Amino acid sequence: MVLSSHEFFWIDRAVPITPLVEDSPTCSAASPQLFWIREGGDVSLRPSSNEKSNSTCSGNYSRTLPVKNSDTLASLPATTSRADCRQHLAAPRSLAVTVLSSPPMQTQPQRPPDAEKFSRSAQMVERLRRDVLYTEKRVRDRLFVALELALAESPTPLILPASPATPPTTPAAKRSATPSSFRIGKSPPAPSATPCSLREPS
Amino acid sequence: MLAARTFLAQNGTALEPGLRAQATVVASLKEGYRDLTETFLLGFLIGRLGDIGTRDHVALAHALFRQFDARVPLADLEDRVVLLLASLHDRISLREDGIYSLLDDRSPAAAL
Numbered sequence: 303m304v305l306s307s308h309e310f311f312w313i314d315r316a317v318p319i320t321p322l323v324e325d326s327p328t329c330s331a332a333s334p335q336l337f338w339i340r341e342g343g344d345v346s347l348r349p350s351s352n353e354k355s356n357s358t359c360s361g362n363y364s365r366t367l368p369v370k371n372s373d374t375l376a377s378l379p380a381t382t383s384r385a386d387c388r389q390h391l392a393a394p395r396s397l398a399v400t401v402l403s404s405p406p407m408q409t410q411p412q413r414p415p416d417a418e419k420f421s422r423s424a425q426m427v428e429r430l431r432r433d434v435l436y437t438e439k440r441v442r443d444r445l446f447v448a449l450e451l452a453l454a455e456s457p458t459p460l461i462l463p464a465s466p467a468t469p470p471t472t473p474a475a476k477r478s479a480t481p482s483s484f485r486i487g488k489s490p491p492a493p494s495a496t497p498c499s500l501r502e503p504s
Numbered sequence: 505m506l507a508a509r510t511f512l513a514q515n516g517t518a519l520e521p522g523l524r525a526q527a528t529v530v531a532s533l534k535e536g537y538r539d540l541t542e543t544f545l546l547g548f549l550i551g552r553l554g555d556i557g558t559r560d561h562v563a564l565a566h567a568l569f570r571q572f573d574a575r576v577p578l579a580d581l582e583d584r585v586v587l588l589l590a591s592l593h594d595r596i597s598l599r600e601d602g603i604y605s606l607l608d609d610r611s612p613a614a615a616l
Binding site: 425 | 505525527562563569
């Protein structure tokens with residue numbers, strides 16, 4: 303089966319690979335080694351390292367098919383055809399072809415674009431939690447306000463608590479949060495036997 | 505806040521983390537204590553993770569300032585990250601590969 307449509311995209315740019323006019327292939331060394339193909343079928347590619355050769359790389363891709371220079375075949379042309387012209391698709395020496403949609407073949411699960419970003423922020427949150435430093439922004443702001451009030455209005459001197467998980471301003475912050483229907487949950491237990499506030503700076 | 509040295513004792517000095525902090529009266533808060541506290545968190549992450557770079561501003565905004573409120577634009581949170589990073593200019597450096605690194609390993613964020 304030959305490609306019925308030639309929508310090739312660089313995987314990290316999401317823009318079509320520039321079709322190259324026959325006999326004038328160029329390929330940047332910085333070209334990524336992965337690209338997406340929108341529609342199913344066979345793929346026929348000319349390795350960029352062998353620009354003057356007529357040999358091609360080709361293969362029937364399933365989910366992921368690495369197309370290596372050693373897989374060079376001559377059975378399929380190095381060109382793709384459109385109504386008006388013939389075009390080469392230059393490619394790096396080693397390729398991995400990933401099919402986006404080609405029933406009945408299964409496609410690789412695509413991570414949403416924000417997944418990596420959120421996993422990164424989750425990693426940061428986890429790191430803060432490990433040292434009992436994490437508070438959600440809304441809770442933090444309410445604790446700030448409650449602390450200011452406690453310092454301004456408390457009849458007794460304010461002394462820091464032994465446990466960072468139970469700041470004295472928490473009840474006041476919870477009370478102030480109630481009218482706005484925002485609920486401050488329980489503080490997470492300190493994971494370490496030595497709370498960070500007790501550690502002497504090294 | 506204690507690690508960020510934002511609590512002031514009655515003599516005006518900042519409380520240091522440690523056993524004595526638990527027995528010292530807190531008289532007031534240092535001016536700009538909110539920024540100082542959140543800057544500390546930022547410096548802590550940079551120091552501990554070691555691979556935070558210019559591409560992580562959005563993730564930092566989510567980790568530190570996410571409010572689960574669609575009315576709060578993410579751009580504002582990113583701006584806050586940048587502002588706090590700017591206040592760390594004398595404590596962090598930006599390497600050629602776009603990664604922030606603490607200049608002084610003895611800084612509060614690194615010492616905690």
